[in-house]
Amino acid sequence: MLFDSEKSKFETLVKAYSPELYRYAYWQCRDRFLAEDLVQETFARAWQAWDKLRDDKAAKSWLYTILRNEHARLFERKRVEIDDGQELNDIVDTASSSVYDQLEMRDALKALPASYREPLLLQVLGGFSCAEIAGMMEISEGAVMTRLTRARLALRKMPGLNAGRRMKAR
Amino acid sequence: MNCFEFRRKILASPRERTREREQHVRACAACEDLANEVERFEAGLHDAALVPVPDALAARVLLRHKVHQPARFGVLALAASLVLAVGVALQFYGGFPGEENQAAPAATRSEHQAAAAAISYVLDYEPQLLAENRAGDPGEMRQALVQLGLRLPADGVTVRYLGKCPVVPDGTGEHIVLKTALGQVTLILAPGRSFASREVVAYRDRTAIISPARAGGYILISDSQKTIRHLEKMLM
Ligand SMILES: [Zn+2]
Ligand SMILES: [Zn+2]
Numbered sequence: 001m002l003f004d005s006e007k008s009k010f011e012t013l014v015k016a017y018s019p020e021l022y023r024y025a026y027w028q029c030r031d032r033f034l035a036e037d038l039v040q041e042t043f044a045r046a047w048q049a050w051d052k053l054r055d056d057k058a059a060k061s062w063l064y065t066i067l068r069n070e071h072a073r074l075f076e077r078k079r080v081e082i083d084d085g086q087e088l089n090d091i092v093d094t095a096s097s098s099v100y101d102q103l104e105m106r107d108a109l110k111a112l113p114a115s116y117r118e119p120l121l122l123q124v125l126g127g128f129s130c131a132e133i134a135g136m137m138e139i140s141e142g143a144v145m146t147r148l149t150r151a152r153l154a155l156r157k158m159p160g161l162n163a164g165r166r167m168k169a170r
Numbered sequence: 171m172n173c174f175e176f177r178r179k180i181l182a183s184p185r186e187r188t189r190e191r192e193q194h195v196r197a198c199a200a201c202e203d204l205a206n207e208v209e210r211f212e213a214g215l216h217d218a219a220l221v222p223v224p225d226a227l228a229a230r231v232l233l234r235h236k237v238h239q240p241a242r243f244g245v246l247a248l249a250a251s252l253v254l255a256v257g258v259a260l261q262f263y264g265g266f267p268g269e270e271n272q273a274a275p276a277a278t279r280s281e282h283q284a285a286a287a288a289i290s291y292v293l294d295y296e297p298q299l300l301a302e303n304r305a306g307d308p309g310e311m312r313q314a315l316v317q318l319g320l321r322l323p324a325d326g327v328t329v330r331y332l333g334k335c336p337v338v339p340d341g342t343g344e345h346i347v348l349k350t351a352l353g354q355v356t357l358i359l360a361p362g363r364s365f366a367s368r369e370v371v372a373y374r375d376r377t378a379i380i381s382p383a384r385a386g387g388y389i390l391i392s393d394s395q396k397t398i399r400h401l402e403k404m405l406m
Binding site: 019039106152155 | 216
């Protein structure tokens, strides 16, 4: 039996993190209805495993991890991983000049392969560091950095891209 | 730090500010341009990532969570009675003169509580649900209807809302708001949940019929019994 203070701690977590978890869930499944289900499931599981949360500071990454696992469990069969070697520049080509239309950006995010979108959203929404993302995704920090770089290059053909290639060639 | 390293770092984690990066930007105009470009891009990316969050999401999470907690008082406790069916002596039903409201036997008390919880949910949360205008999964709704041996009438009835119902504790409930010729009716499908008996419950300013059905049960809620019976006939 848990004490009232634990319950109110749980409530605080729900209030604090359900919006960003919802958004993260949305970008995972790109479906508003499923996203809410995922958030519900995440907190249900979090509550079941409440005694495993030792460190309050870890609560946020713990919740994200539960949500990731829950999503993987539900979509395991449908999940198609795209290997890191794929040329991303051809997949998404949206932004023009420096005007970033929000809808275009959303479409571009939707079109991004899951293996790139996921670390990007963990960083943008969750504010996690590359090391933290690496821990959550169980890949190396270098791999996370590569994916994040490629995700951004894919979302926007950076003006710096060509300059970068020239510099690289030098 | 050279330009290549700088590019890789800023694209991988633009928000991170290190001394090395600052120094490089000060010395390299091309990378300074890139840093400004990335800054604007990040702002756009952040805006795009912040999709609208449905109203009262946290409240719904907590509502469902409370359903698994021991009953105390209020709406949430009423919902809890669905799970626990403990004999919380709440005399909230003052409904029909001469009908089963006088002294409900213990067996029907949990049905009354479930119906009252559902009515409270409809009164307190449904307006938000309708405002969200969210579309649930019609396939799941049809499946639940089939399981209960019901059919959704095609004529003169429109679905105003369809979603998961937090009043049904195991997450299998479907919450459907229907517009009929006689008015709005809420239909809660609870496959796999058996109610002991069929009950009519008047609570607050709504009336509910709670009934067992093939492989489960359902609850119908509206402001008049006539409207409920009208729809119920069509479901059979
Ligand atoms: Zn440079
Ligand atoms: Zn409902």
